[in-house]
Amino acid sequence: MNIDKPQKKRTPGASFMVKQEETIEQFISHVMQGKSKTSIKQLLQNGAIIAGHRDEQGKWRQRILKKLTDNVHVGESIFVGKKPEPTFQMPKGLKIAWEDRWLLVVKKETGLLTVGNLSEPVQSAQTYLDAYMQFKKEGDRIYIVHRIDRDTSGVLLFAKNEETQWKLRSNWNEAVHSRRYIAIVEGTPRQKQGTIDTWIEENEKTMTMFVCKPGQGKQAITHYKVLKTTTFNGQQYSMMEFQLETGRKNQIRIHMNHIGTPIAGDGKYGASTDPIGRLCLHAQQIEFEHPETGEVLNFTSDIPQAFNEIFEKKQ
Numbered sequence: 001m002n003i004d005k006p007q008k009k010r011t012p013g014a015s016f017m018v019k020q021e022e023t024i025e026q027f028i029s030h031v032m033q034g035k036s037k038t039s040i041k042q043l044l045q046n047g048a049i050i051a052g053h054r055d056e057q058g059k060w061r062q063r064i065l066k067k068l069t070d071n072v073h074v075g076e077s078i079f080v081g082k083k084p085e086p087t088f089q090m091p092k093g094l095k096i097a098w099e100d101r102w103l104l105v106v107k108k109e110t111g112l113l114t115v116g117n118l119s120e121p122v123q124s125a126q127t128y129l130d131a132y133m134q135f136k137k138e139g140d141r142i143y144i145v146h147r148i149d150r151d152t153s154g155v156l157l158f159a160k161n162e163e164t165q166w167k168l169r170s171n172w173n174e175a176v177h178s179r180r181y182i183a184i185v186e187g188t189p190r191q192k193q194g195t196i197d198t199w200i201e202e203n204e205k206t207m208t209m210f211v212c213k214p215g216q217g218k219q220a221i222t223h224y225k226v227l228k229t230t231t232f233n234g235q236q237y238s239m240m241e242f243q244l245e246t247g248r249k250n251q252i253r254i255h256m257n258h259i260g261t262p263i264a265g266d267g268k269y270g271a272s273t274d275p276i277g278r279l280c281l282h283a284q285q286i287e288f289e290h291p292e293t294g295e296v297l298n299f300t301s302d303i304p305q306a307f308n309e310i311f312e313k314k315q
Contacts, residue, residue, distance in 0.1 A: 013048065013081035018072045024049060025068040027078065041068060048081030088135045094128055097155070097299055102292050104129060104142065104158040107301045110278045114147040114156060129158060145169060146247060151265075154181070154283025154301045167291035172247070177296065178287040181242040181252055182227075182303050184280035184310060185261040186271055188238045193225040196255040200248055208268065209250045211258050221245035222255045230311045235273050237264060237310055252281065276306040 016031045028040050028049070043049050044066055052062035053076045065072075072078060090096065093109040106125065108114070113124035129142040143165035145157045159165035168175055200209050201217030223243040230237055238261065242252050253269045256262050262270035264280040287298040 013079060015077050015079045018051075018074055018076045018078060021071065021073060023068065024051075024065050024070045024072055024078075027072050028080065031078075032080065037068070043081065044068065044070075046081075050079045051076045052079065053077065086135075088132055090132070091123075091128055094125055096132075097301075098297070102160055102164040103290070104160060105286075105297075105299050106156050106158065108148065108153060108156050110151050110153045110304075113150045115144055125156060126158075133160070146172075148283045149250070149253075149279070149281070151279035152281045152283060153304060155286050155299050156283070157286060157288070164291055168288075171291070174289075175291065176286065176288045178285065178298075179244045179247070179283070180285040181244070182282045182284045182307065183240050183242065183252065183256070184264045184275070184307055185238050185240055185256050186264055186273060187236050187261045188226060188229050189224070189240075189259055189261050194223075196220075196222045196224065196259065198255065198258060200251070200254055202249065209248070209254050211254060218248055219246060220248040220251045220255065222252055224255075228311060232275060232310045232313060233273075235275070237275070239307065239311065275310055278306070280307060282307065 016027075018027065022030075024044070025037065025040055028035055028043075040049075047064050049065045050062050051065055051072055052060060053073075055061050093112045095107045096104060097107050098105040106129070108125055113122065113126075115126045116122060116124040126142060126144065130140070133139045133142055138160060143159040143162055145159050145165060145168050148154060148156060157168075159168060198211045198220055199214050199217045200220045201212040202209050221244075223245060225241050227239045227241055229239075240256075244251065248254075250269070253263055253266055257266075257270035262272075264271055265274045265276065266279050266281075267274070282304055283301065284303060285298070285300045287296065289296050
């Protein structure tokens with residue numbers, strides 16, 4: 001993905017009557033003294049200068065002037081738009097859901113990294129939001145609060161300054177009231193609702209997480225329930241809801257593989273099927289206490305339609 005150039009929108013301007021034959025450059029220089037040739041050229045390139053007149057039947061006719069040498073005619077009305085204001089265009093796959101002086105909440109689609117790294121020097125949600133901050137002149141960068149995997153979609157929270165980041169991260173378990181995920185898993189857990197409580201650790205060679213002996217690594221606790229089940233292309237699937245009590249790396253993915261129901265599309269952690277061409281994991285909701293105002297904020301992201309289609313096309 002590439003960061004799109006700022007897009008421009010036309011804003012209200014002013015109209016002038018033509019009293020003598022001349023070029024549009026000469027006309028604008030007369031009626032708008034001080035307007036430079038470069039400024040006039042920019043307005044023309046953006047379609048912001050329009051000539052209009054009424055024909056013999058009284059119908060309004062107009063034309064967009066394109067070149068400095070375009071002629072204007074006696075009796076024409078020339079509309080000159082104001083200098084277009086730049087706006088920042090977010091890339092496809094990243095949308096700002098909410099923003100204030102301290103925080104940014106975004107919705108990320110599958111395939112976009114939360115944070116870039118040396119092994120994968122590609123654009124990420126972080127680099128796009130860094131550019132957004134620079135565009136708004138609110139700083140040079142955004143600050144990471146938490147992450148979701150590249151192939152996971154859903155809600156993400158960022159801080160606009162280091163102090164707000166620190167307040168959230170140092171008080172994460174108390175500040176976050178709820179984090180809900182939705183996933184499609186292969187098969188169905190033996191218990192339709194329950195809690196998985198294990199200790200997990202990272203294999204430094206393979207960069208994968210695994211369940212280890214209690215007391216080693218870090219404790220990971222996931223609460224889950226089965227929402228519905230179906231058979232699709234000969235495979236049984238379940239849609240499940242998860243609430244995280246801890247937020248370890250790949251926690252839900254490891255836990256689902258651990259109990260024998262890996263997340264569909266997750267070949268890294270045990271899945272044998274890929275029904276929709278992506279990891280079937282979605283960060284649906286987060287509720288937290290604002291670190292500056294104390295307000296409790298709640299944000300949700302719709303379950304991807306592709307998830308629902310597995311259950312609509314029963315086979």
